[in-house]
Amino acid sequence: MINIIGIGPGNLNYLTKIGENIVHKSDVLIGGTRNLDSFNDFDGEKVEIKGSLKKIIDYINENKDKNISIIASGDPSIYGIGKYMVSELGSENVNIVSGISSIQYIFSRIGMDMNDIYISSCHGKQPDFDYILSHKKVALVTDNIIGPKEIAKEIIKRKLNKVMVVGENLSYENEKITIAPCEDIINVDKFDMNVVVIYDEG
Ligand SMILES: C[S@@+](CC[C@H](N)C(=O)[O-])C[C@H]1O[C@@H](n2cnc3c(N)ncnc32)[C@H](O)[C@@H]1O
Incomplete structure (x- = not known):
């Protein structure tokens, strides 16, 4: 199961408690630079999204043993990464956690x-x-x-x-x-x- 965590508009005071707990239990955080930079205290592996999202799918498929969370700005289901991840991985394989959209x-x-x-x-x-x-x-x-x-x-x-x-x-x-x-x-x-x-x- 891949977690897709909506972190809200940016300031982490808007991150939900459930999102925060999942992030801190993860082995790997995947996200854009701005979002990853917000999680200075995360001590697991960080994977930056650069270029094609297909590379992220490949990473996920090659690291099935790891607990992976993708962090997304705002709400992942509002013009966010949620749609692509559901289409690639299937809704039964993703756990989307809503965030406050911009x-x-x-x-x-x-x-x-x-x-x-x-x-x-x-x-x-x-x-x-x-x-x-x-x-x-x-x-x-x-x-x-x-x-x-x-x-x-x-x-x-x-x-x-x-x-x-x-x-x-x-x-x-x-x-x-x-x-x-x-x-x-x-x-x-x-x-x-x-x-x-x-x-x-x-
Ligand atoms: C790919 S969309 C993601 C939208 C996101 N899923 C949401 O619910 O806010 C990226 C765009 O969201 C808007 N956005 C996201 N965070 C923002 C913020 N903190 N301030 C202003 N606009 C923001 C900007 O228009 C940005 O180009």
């Missing part, structure tokens, strides 16, 4: 309910903006290619009346949340790792 976190920070939100991603793909922007309340994970400025341009192009929220480095010390019209977002120099919420004005 999307859940930002809604709490801005005091807005998540009822009827549409969740999507710009991470590593070309989104269908006509469809996304037809929803009243949207939350998007982003990447370096399609981020807040590109999203704002798509909203302006369609002459839509929307407000944008950009949550950068959520839960970390340098967290920054900007709530602004799209016209202001396009003038911002640069955004760090972020999620975007878009809602109808008024």
